[in-house]
Amino acid sequence: MRVLTINNNGGGFADYVEIADGTTVAQLFEQQISGAKPSNYLIRVNRQPCSEDQVLQPGDRISITPTKIEGALG
Amino acid sequence: MMCRNDKRLLRMAAAIRERAMSGIQKTAAVYLPVAIWQQLVDLHHQLERARERDWQMAEMQLQRDFSAVMQSLRADLEASERALQRSRPDKPFASVDELYQDLKALHEEFDELSFDRQDRTLSVTTEPIELEGVYLGTFQIQLDWSDLGCSERQSYRAIAVEGNPSAANESVTHPHVQDGFVCEGEGRPTIRAALQQGRLLDFFLIVANLLRTYNADSPYVSLDDWHGVECRDCGTTVSGDDRWTCENCESAVCGDCYYSCPDCDRTFCAGCVTQCEDCDEHTCYSCTKCCLGCERDLCPNCLEEDERCTTCHEQEESEYEDDEDNREPVEAIDAHSPV
Numbered sequence: 001m002r003v004l005t006i007n008n009n010g011g012g013f014a015d016y017v018e019i020a021d022g023t024t025v026a027q028l029f030e031q032q033i034s035g036a037k038p039s040n041y042l043i044r045v046n047r048q049p050c051s052e053d054q055v056l057q058p059g060d061r062i063s064i065t066p067t068k069i070e071g072a073l074g
Numbered sequence: 075m076m077c078r079n080d081k082r083l084l085r086m087a088a089a090i091r092e093r094a095m096s097g098i099q100k101t102a103a104v105y106l107p108v109a110i111w112q113q114l115v116d117l118h119h120q121l122e123r124a125r126e127r128d129w130q131m132a133e134m135q136l137q138r139d140f141s142a143v144m145q146s147l148r149a150d151l152e153a154s155e156r157a158l159q160r161s162r163p164d165k166p167f168a169s170v171d172e173l174y175q176d177l178k179a180l181h182e183e184f185d186e187l188s189f190d191r192q193d194r195t196l197s198v199t200t201e202p203i204e205l206e207g208v209y210l211g212t213f214q215i216q217l218d219w220s221d222l223g224c225s226e227r228q229s230y231r232a233i234a235v236e237g238n239p240s241a242a243n244e245s246v247t248h249p250h251v252q253d254g255f256v257c258e259g260e261g262r263p264t265i266r267a268a269l270q271q272g273r274l275l276d277f278f279l280i281v282a283n284l285l286r287t288y289n290a291d292s293p294y295v296s297l298d299d300w301h302g303v304e305c306r307d308c309g310t311t312v313s314g315d316d317r318w319t320c321e322n323c324e325s326a327v328c329g330d331c332y333y334s335c336p337d338c339d340r341t342f343c344a345g346c347v348t349q350c351e352d353c354d355e356h357t358c359y360s361c362t363k364c365c366l367g368c369e370r371d372l373c374p375n376c377l378e379e380d381e382r383c384t385t386c387h388e389q390e391e392s393e394y395e396d397d398e399d400n401r402e403p404v405e406a407i408d409a410h411s412p413v
Contacts, residue, residue, distance in 0.1 A: 069261040
């Protein structure tokens with residue numbers, strides 16, 4: 001099935017990705033940002049807060065936004 | 075059924091979308107090499123006629139021409155395709171429905187969401203922000219949506235609502251905000267992408283998270299110095315223009331306590347200068363010299379060229395002159411010496 005992922009971790013890429021049926025939020029997160037802690041990110045499914053074990057549905061919109069974003073001069 | 079507030083949000087979404095689409099540069103019309111194609115059609119007719127009439131020389135020439143024009147046509151089509159690829163955006167601007175869903179989510183995410191159609195602004199207000207024990211208060215993130223989707227300039231401001239600016243600089247209301255402008259740092263590409271694609275929820279969440287984060291390596295004013303610092307020498311609180319930093323130990327000192335070394339012109343605290351034992355001037359330890367005669371610590375102005383104080387220098391000269399007077403001329407001794 002196909003879902004829209006918006007990864008605000010770097011360049012803010014928005015892409016449709018193919019995932020297996022039954023994929024959970026935690027599993028998609030691991031695919032997208034391997035090795036990172038989900039607690040350091042704001043994850044939204046269809047713009048709503050979600051649990052790690054929420055099973056994704058076709059057409060879902062998943063956004064991943066870091067909670068710590070460092071501003072800097074220059 | 076849609077409630078009154080939902081209708082309001084939907085109208086906002088429609089206005090934002092309409093404005094954004096009028097600003098986004100429309101993709102240039104795709105170039106079609108019609109003239110070259112027509113040339114090819116004409117050549118094809120001529121070639122057929124030459125074959126029918128068995129004009130072999132003309133047929134050979136026309137075949138060469140036909141082949142050359144076909145290559146031109148292929149090159150033009152490829153160029154046209156490349157131009158089309160370049161002009162295609164990575165992701166189209168959000169639809170009215172997507173904008174509406176974002177606005178609904180923003181309404182739930184933030185305490186305050188306000189929209190000004192005339193000024194073309196959309197604002198949310200954060201919760202009170204406190205970083206490393208320093209209370210900064212709430213911030214209104216105000217987005218100017220008049221040129222969303224196509225602007226490279228920073229089209230939003232982070233306005234301190236309560237205002238707890240740094241003691242050092244009143245225009246700095248957050249370690250990464252000056253005059254409302256946010257120093258985006260690592261958030262810059264993500265913020266740009268969110269705005270260009272009209273992802274309003276992502277944009278406001280990213281900026282809010284940036285305001286909730288402190289990067290000690292690159293602030294306008296560090297949180298350690300937010301409320302001003304204590305003068306190392308007299309203990310008063312110093313900030314802004316009245317603050318000086320010792321260039322040796324990096325302590326903060328106030329305008330009454332700092333010293334400027336007369337020799338190197340650098341700034342020091344009282345602990346990093348010494349008083350010249352001749353003229354009482356304060357000089358830094360690097361510029362202070364020891365008199366080679368009396369071994370007192372003196373400033374460079376009180377030392378002669380031979381690195382002695384005036385007294386020792388004069389004494390040295392006087393002793394030298396006495397020595398010279400007592401010495402027998404060398405020539406005279408030589409003249410009386412036996413050969």
